[in-house]
Amino acid sequence: MLADRRLALKAMLAAGGTLAFDIQIAGAQGAKPGGAASARINAYVAIAADNTVTITSKNPEIGQGVKAMLPMLIAEELDVAWGSVKVEQAVADQSRFGEQFAGGSMSTPMNWMPMRQAGATARAMIVAAAAKQWGVPAADITTSAGEVIHAASKRRAPYAALAAAAAKEAVPDVASLKLKDPASFTIIGKPVPGPDTPAIVAGKPLFGVDTVLPGMVHAALLTAPVRGATLKSHDAAKALALPGVRKVVPLRQLGHDDAPVDALAVMADSWWTASEARKLLDAQWDNGGREKHSDATFAAAAKAAFAGAPAASVRKEGDAAAALAKAAKVVSAEYSYPFLAHATLEPQNCTAQVKDGKAELWAPSQMPDEGKGMVAKALGVAPDAVTVNLTRIGGGFGRRLQSDFMVLVAMIAREVPGVPVKLILEREEDFRLDFFRPAGFHKFDAALDAQGKLTAFRTHLVTFGAKGQPGRGGELPNDLVPANLVPNADLGMTVLDSNVPLGWLRAPGSNALAYATQAFLDEVAAAAGKTLPAFMLDVLGEARAVVPPKIPGVPDIFQPPPFDTGRAAGVIREVMKNAAWQEKPAKGRGFGFYFSHLGYFAVVADVAEADGALRVTKMWVAGDIGSTVINPMNAEQQIRGSMIEGIGHVIGGLKVPVEGGQVQVANFDAYPLPRIDVVPPIEIAMVRTDNPPTGLGEPALPPVVAAVANAISSLTGKRVRSLPYQA
Amino acid sequence: MRIVQMQMNKTVRGDPMPTMLKVNGTSRQVDVPGEKPLLWVLREDLGYLGPKFGCGAGLCGACTVHLDGQAIRSCITPINAVGEGAITTIEGVAASAVGKRVSDAWVDIDVPQCGYCQAGQIMSAVALLESNPAPSDSDIDAAMAGNLCRCGTYHRIRDAIKQAAGGANAR
Numbered sequence: 001m002l003a004d005r006r007l008a009l010k011a012m013l014a015a016g017g018t019l020a021f022d023i024q025i026a027g028a029q030g031a032k033p034g035g036a037a038s039a040r041i042n043a044y045v046a047i048a049a050d051n052t053v054t055i056t057s058k059n060p061e062i063g064q065g066v067k068a069m070l071p072m073l074i075a076e077e078l079d080v081a082w083g084s085v086k087v088e089q090a091v092a093d094q095s096r097f098g099e100q101f102a103g104g105s106m107s108t109p110m111n112w113m114p115m116r117q118a119g120a121t122a123r124a125m126i127v128a129a130a131a132k133q134w135g136v137p138a139a140d141i142t143t144s145a146g147e148v149i150h151a152a153s154k155r156r157a158p159y160a161a162l163a164a165a166a167a168k169e170a171v172p173d174v175a176s177l178k179l180k181d182p183a184s185f186t187i188i189g190k191p192v193p194g195p196d197t198p199a200i201v202a203g204k205p206l207f208g209v210d211t212v213l214p215g216m217v218h219a220a221l222l223t224a225p226v227r228g229a230t231l232k233s234h235d236a237a238k239a240l241a242l243p244g245v246r247k248v249v250p251l252r253q254l255g256h257d258d259a260p261v262d263a264l265a266v267m268a269d270s271w272w273t274a275s276e277a278r279k280l281l282d283a284q285w286d287n288g289g290r291e292k293h294s295d296a297t298f299a300a301a302a303k304a305a306f307a308g309a310p311a312a313s314v315r316k317e318g319d320a321a322a323a324l325a326k327a328a329k330v331v332s333a334e335y336s337y338p339f340l341a342h343a344t345l346e347p348q349n350c351t352a353q354v355k356d357g358k359a360e361l362w363a364p365s366q367m368p369d370e371g372k373g374m375v376a377k378a379l380g381v382a383p384d385a386v387t388v389n390l391t392r393i394g395g396g397f398g399r400r401l402q403s404d405f406m407v408l409v410a411m412i413a414r415e416v417p418g419v420p421v422k423l424i425l426e427r428e429e430d431f432r433l434d435f436f437r438p439a440g441f442h443k444f445d446a447a448l449d450a451q452g453k454l455t456a457f458r459t460h461l462v463t464f465g466a467k468g469q470p471g472r473g474g475e476l477p478n479d480l481v482p483a484n485l486v487p488n489a490d491l492g493m494t495v496l497d498s499n500v501p502l503g504w505l506r507a508p509g510s511n512a513l514a515y516a517t518q519a520f521l522d523e524v525a526a527a528a529g530k531t532l533p534a535f536m537l538d539v540l541g542e543a544r545a546v547v548p549p550k551i552p553g554v555p556d557i558f559q560p561p562p563f564d565t566g567r568a569a570g571v572i573r574e575v576m577k578n579a580a581w582q583e584k585p586a587k588g589r590g591f592g593f594y595f596s597h598l599g600y601f602a603v604v605a606d607v608a609e610a611d612g613a614l615r616v617t618k619m620w621v622a623g624d625i626g627s628t629v630i631n632p633m634n635a636e637q638q639i640r641g642s643m644i645e646g647i648g649h650v651i652g653g654l655k656v657p658v659e660g661g662q663v664q665v666a667n668f669d670a671y672p673l674p675r676i677d678v679v680p681p682i683e684i685a686m687v688r689t690d691n692p693p694t695g696l697g698e699p700a701l702p703p704v705v706a707a708v709a710n711a712i713s714s715l716t717g718k719r720v721r722s723l724p725y726q727a
Numbered sequence: 728m729r730i731v732q733m734q735m736n737k738t739v740r741g742d743p744m745p746t747m748l749k750v751n752g753t754s755r756q757v758d759v760p761g762e763k764p765l766l767w768v769l770r771e772d773l774g775y776l777g778p779k780f781g782c783g784a785g786l787c788g789a790c791t792v793h794l795d796g797q798a799i800r801s802c803i804t805p806i807n808a809v810g811e812g813a814i815t816t817i818e819g820v821a822a823s824a825v826g827k828r829v830s831d832a833w834v835d836i837d838v839p840q841c842g843y844c845q846a847g848q849i850m851s852a853v854a855l856l857e858s859n860p861a862p863s864d865s866d867i868d869a870a871m872a873g874n875l876c877r878c879g880t881y882h883r884i885r886d887a888i889k890q891a892a893g894g895a896n897a898r
Binding site: 063064065194200201202204212218243270271276344345395427637643669675676677 | 778
């Protein structure tokens with residue numbers, strides 16, 4: 001069952017599965033009171049005497065905006081004014097809150113109904129309490145902006161007057177709740193600023209690195225330059241001689257089950273001192289042969305793999321080989337892309353206090369419950385003995401779905417019982433200890449018939465992983481567009497081993513696959529005498545739901561979602577219209593489409609050369625995430641942020657080279673993330689369709705990478721078959 | 728705007744010594760080695776947690792504070808290089824008229840996503856507007872390119888600077 005859940009979560013984080021979640025709304029029992037003079041009605045809602053409402057936001061905030069979005073859903077159905085709402089971050093406690101994670105763009109689709117139901121439940125309990133006090137039927141009572149109203153007797157009361165009584169009411173059955181008609185929404189769909197914005201602007205301590213506890217010591221970490229190397233020997237004498245250094249602790253095979261590390265932790269009275277002492281540690285590492293891994297050997301292995309058949313087949317439909325043999329035109333090309341780092345601006349960090357078989361952590365984790373389990377296992381205690389407080393998070397992008405830092409700090413803190421320890425990674429260590437977006441190599445073949453119709457699509461992906469299984473973000477999905485839309489499809493992959501740990505980076509899988517497939521299809525479209533968006537509309541055909549083949553061993557509700565060709569065509573047409581796309585576009589214009597994380601996105605990018613460098617001069621995007629954009633203020637930012645990140649994947653030189661088993665990036669000078677001077681105007685259009693709202697943290701990114709690459713191809717006349725772009 | 732960057736010797740450090748620092752208008756004494764970077768003195772010894780650690784090498788701008796009104800990277804500025812200079816952090820920046828306008832614009836436009844870089848962004852923006860009250864787009868790009876925003880809030884940073892400058896809220 002637990003394994004099922006983990007598998008399911010993995011499926012969702014990868015691409016967004018289909019959804020069926022039950023709401024369990026815990027009552028007030030066992031919950032912390034909502035503060036002075038307030039009554040807690042359920043796990044999410046507490047009402048104070050002055051009628052302010054404290055709403056608990058259950059998921060980690062990484063900048064994706066859940067701290068506004070989730071409480072907005074609750075406040076809407078609770079029927080209170082947003083101005084009366086205070087938002088409080090939940091602790092990690094899945095027994096009360098259900099799944100608590102920030103990933104897969106899943107907070108919206110998983111919580112759209114449950115959070116509204118949580119608000120409606122509290123409202124129903126307040127109404128029930130009023131009905132009892134006033135001796136009138138609950139059905140005759142209405143609510144508005146935090147007030148209960150009985151129109152016939154002209155009675156009204158603030159929620160606060162009834163909250164204590166409401167908390168004692170029976171929790172109503174979810175099926176009995178009447179949710180609002182979307183036409184009467186007063187909060188959902190309105191622009192709401194981040195609840196923490198004033199505190200951020202005032203420089204208040206909110207983040208993991210800002211955790212300060214009485215008597216706290218600071219820790220820095222030294223790990224091997226070659227990931228996975230073991231600690232042979234070390235001499236801590238010089239480090240220990242530095243005034244303020246408390247202890248040097250060797251850690252062995254810790255952090256993450258998939259990629260444990262050996263490390264030396266320095267504890268000191270100041271992080272600067274710990275960091276200085278770290279440089280004085282004389283550590284010798286045993287690389288265990290891992291130096292053999294390098295970009296050159298990866299490329300050679302991919303070339304060798306392309307000479308043969310893929311090691312594993314992901315999808316075979318019809319007979320691609322035969323269709324290619326009799327095609328009017330065959331287009332073939334190879335594409336590749338590099339490893340990428342997450343490079344969150346807040347380095348990985350965590351604070352822990354361990355004593356008497358119990359641990360408390362202050363963790364900037366995107367998946368705190370998994371981290372809690374990992375810490376419990378490492379300490380040899382029950383998960384209940386581990387308390388995890390969630391801090392605001394200075395960027396996630398998927399890095400903090402791996403909670404290795406929670407284990408590392410807990411094991412350091414165990415060495416100084418009762419003393420809180422804050423671990424902050426140096427930027428160099430943050431890069432060393434990343435879980436990277438897998439590099440990949442594609443060999444593509446496509447067949448066109450005499451009418452320019454796509455009749456076959458074949459790709460061989462050489463990806464990374466272990467024991468023949470692709471790592472996180474390295475999978476080749478069986479519903480890869482356009483393999484799911486042509487009569488003859490052949491998807492195969494070969495998995496290379498390496499010592500580079502892999503992780504989900506914003507729109508995992510999709511951020512690379514969108515580039516490779518849509519850039520290749522741009523070539524195929526040209527061979528068919530069409531532009532890519534026009535060709536895509538042909539390939540999509542009539543509006544229908546294309547259901548992917550079932551993945552064995554995955555429960556039905558977590559199977560990959562159907563692909564709606566009508567929604568895909570809808571966003572393509574919208575962006576073509578807004579960008580005034582022409583049959584023969586001007587040089588420097590490119591297009592990309594992708595469906596990921598339940599969202600349909602199409603992008604047009606214009607690229608020009610100025611002062612010998614390429615820059616994106618304008619972008620248009622059209623997206624379909626269903627019926628409702630819950631918080632337009634944040635949605636705009638998520639889309640722009642995705643698009644700027646997408647530019648960075650192509651222009652500027654973003655890559656993590658591997659030489660001698662070492663990642664060749666230690667700081668931002670070697671990892672040129674987009675700066676303000678590369679940011680173009682972006683025109684956003686949302687296509688609303690009658691579908692449940694879905695998430696926006698990721699799906700806008702993948703098509704950008706393709707659109708920018710295709711725009712460069714158009715400008716230079718030379719295909720961009722490898723990322724990042726190099727002149 | 729001049730970015731003051733002082734490279735410190737990474738391995739040599741002296742004994743702790745009493746040093747007076749003027750931070751946000753208040754004189755404070757610390758007893759730390761003179762090589763200790765201003766960022767860590769602010770964060771660890773004086774309790775100003777607004778300036779953030781991002782890179783430790785003056786590359787990301789998250790640690791930006793003002794020294795006599797100039798934006799500096801506090802992660803690579805040892806306190807023995809600060810002298811009598813007046814330090815302003817994000818916690819004190821709204822005390823000036825320009826600082827208040829910029830902070831208000833940041834809230835009004837809801838600039839932050841994750842928020843981690845924003846203290847540094849605001850400090851750079853205030854330093855820009857103090858020296859150039861009506862910056863053009865390219866002035867803004869030049870002054871702000873040292874401040875990395877991993878989330879990509881750049882459009883709103885531009886909008887907020889323009890709003891604080893009293894200009895149109897143009898993209």
